[in-house]
Amino acid sequence: MSAISREEVANLARLARIEMSDAELDHLSGEMQVILGAVARVQEVASADVPPTSHPIPVNNVVREDAVIPSLSPTDALSGAPASSEQRFKVPQILGEAE
Amino acid sequence: MSLNYDQAIEKYEPTLGLEVHVELNTKSKMFCGCATEFGAEPNTQTCPVCLGLPGALPVVNKTAIESSILIGLALNCSIAPFSRFARKNYFYPDMPKNFQTSQYDEPICINGFLDVEIETYEGNKVFRIDIERVHMEEDTGKSLHVGGSTGRIHGAEYSLLDYNRAGIPLVEIVTKIVPNTGKYAPQVARAYVAALRDILRGLKVSDVKMEQGSLRCDVNLSLAPSGSGELGTRSETKNVNSLRSVETAVSGEILRQANRLQSGEKIVQETRHFLEESGETRPGRSKEKAEDYRYFPEPDLVPVVPDNKWIEELRKTLPEKPADRRKRLQSEWSVPEKEMTAMVNAELLDTVEETVKLGADPTKARSWWLGEISRIANERDVVATELISVTAVAQIINLINQGELTDKLARQVVDGVIAGEGTPADVISKRGLKVVSDDGALMKAIEDAIAAQPDTAERVRGGNIPAAGALIGAVMKATGGQADAAKVRELLLKHLGQ
Numbered sequence A: 001m002s003a004i005s006r007e008e009v010a011n012l013a014r015l016a017r018i019e020m021s022d023a024e025l026d027h028l029s030g031e032m033q034v035i036l037g038a039v040a041r042v043q044e045v046a047s048a049d050v051p052p053t054s055h056p057i058p059v060n061n062v063v064r065e066d067a068v069i070p071s072l073s074p075t076d077a078l079s080g081a082p083a084s085s086e087q088r089f090k091v092p093q094i095l096g097e098a099e
Numbered sequence B: 001m002s003l004n005y006d007q008a009i010e011k012y013e014p015t016l017g018l019e020v021h022v023e024l025n026t027k028s029k030m031f032c033g034c035a036t037e038f039g040a041e042p043n044t045q046t047c048p049v050c051l052g053l054p055g056a057l058p059v060v061n062k063t064a065i066e067s068s069i070l071i072g073l074a075l076n077c078s079i080a081p082f083s084r085f086a087r088k089n090y091f092y093p094d095m096p097k098n099f100q101t102s103q104y105d106e107p108i109c110i111n112g113f114l115d116v117e118i119e120t121y122e123g124n125k126v127f128r129i130d131i132e133r134v135h136m137e138e139d140t141g142k143s144l145h146v147g148g149s150t151g152r153i154h155g156a157e158y159s160l161l162d163y164n165r166a167g168i169p170l171v172e173i174v175t176k177i178v179p180n181t182g183k184y185a186p187q188v189a190r191a192y193v194a195a196l197r198d199i200l201r202g203l204k205v206s207d208v209k210m211e212q213g214s215l216r217c218d219v220n221l222s223l224a225p226s227g228s229g230e231l232g233t234r235s236e237t238k239n240v241n242s243l244r245s246v247e248t249a250v251s252g253e254i255l256r257q258a259n260r261l262q263s264g265e266k267i268v269q270e271t272r273h274f275l276e277e278s279g280e281t282r283p284g285r286s287k288e289k290a291e292d293y294r295y296f297p298e299p300d301l302v303p304v305v306p307d308n309k310w311i312e313e314l315r316k317t318l319p320e321k322p323a324d325r326r327k328r329l330q331s332e333w334s335v336p337e338k339e340m341t342a343m344v345n346a347e348l349l350d351t352v353e354e355t356v357k358l359g360a361d362p363t364k365a366r367s368w369w370l371g372e373i374s375r376i377a378n379e380r381d382v383v384a385t386e387l388i389s390v391t392a393v394a395q396i397i398n399l400i401n402q403g404e405l406t407d408k409l410a411r412q413v414v415d416g417v418i419a420g421e422g423t424p425a426d427v428i429s430k431r432g433l434k435v436v437s438d439d440g441a442l443m444k445a446i447e448d449a450i451a452a453q454p455d456t457a458e459r460v461r462g463g464n465i466p467a468a469g470a471l472i473g474a475v476m477k478a479t480g481g482q483a484d485a486a487k488v489r490e491l492l493l494k495h496l497g498q
């Protein structure tokens, strides 16, 4: 039976950049516990000969030929951006992290 | 008191690990049809897929998969019968999707090796570098940090993003740990990246231009007390972008870590940035908070399951291994080891080979490209092949061999072609460069030379053949270098009864 601690939920929230109050963390820890419980039950049913799947349809090797198709115009590409400058997407100061 | 390199190596045993990222040279991106042109205007090569707009669906570029398999085969890897893409989740604006599509626990190629040879005072040594994996991923966008004084993040007010590069196919080649290189660790690292570059170039899957970032190297290094058999804490130096820098990054880290350990300090597991100007590294982000990318299989892409037929078809297209080719050409052309290395280092092996294929004598092809032409190219800071075509050089060499040009005249022809005066034939006719082959004119010059140096002529008559050099020189001078020296020698010796 998988278990998820309140600390792990808090860490996930941090990684996902979602701010959560103490009450929300308490609440969500409980809910995620239920979800993981359901997943664990599926795992019990799946025998060793059932490979884990990431895709509902059993297809492989869907590829495209290496051909260029026209891109968006820079104006269109930037049209959804909250801010832009010098034909580039403008984002707030990036804190910490690598370059 | 700080340790020097020899002292550091005596006390500590380095262990290497190398991660090389190579941008493939496909026409379109990894998961969409956007072009991959280097240096295009910002954000002119983007679409809903590579911008991560809602609802956009990626489809894998077939050529990128084939290039990755070729790389694996060339590195003696097994090709995984089943391989999948995963999402590497992180928040950083260089990827507009908030994740990078990569491969995680199911890479396309695994378990290969590459043998690299280095020159040492004790003769050439071969080191086997084991390859852990070759996996497919996509490149990130380019950020421009504005407001800081140095263009770095620190102090920047905001950043500007160009996503032209985001989504360009990238292959990451990861070695297993490389032990027992001892004092040669820096050279082995460099030789590995050079050998890899040659292989990738031979496969024609990448431009492999380190200066443009299409080949980038991360260097992992740890030290352990010599003979301890332990594995120390490693640092990871990012984006080392030239062969020389690979070598300096390794030796620099050996020195830095050895001196830290020596003074009782610990090595922190961290990412360091290589500073191209000083050859030193500075700390980047610390890995104390282990990165948690929450990888999970990419639901929008189906597995890559290469069958044997596909793999074998690709295997048939593998070119000769660069090391084998080098050995073959060296013996075919009878080139001394040192000159062969010079040719490889100058990146002129392909050029010389093409010139030879056009009928040029290998020794002449090599000496023209590495000598006169490289000299002019260096002066002008351009690449030799940009100055003059292989065809022109081959024509000039063939004319020398046919006795139509002397080396001296040929130099003028080369100058003329470089100056844009046309083909070698054009330059020869416009400048009136023709070997004096008229025996009458030559005989006149020979007789003049003999008359001017009767003593020398007498010595030659008496059997002192080397003395003829002075007379030949006088004839060449008199004909303004337009005579064929071999022909002059022949006529002169005959005239003097030799």
Ligand SMILES: [Zn+2]
Pocket (backbone or CB within 6 Å): B029, B032, B033, B034, B045, B046, B047, B048, B049, B050, B051, B167
């Ligand atoms: Zn695109």
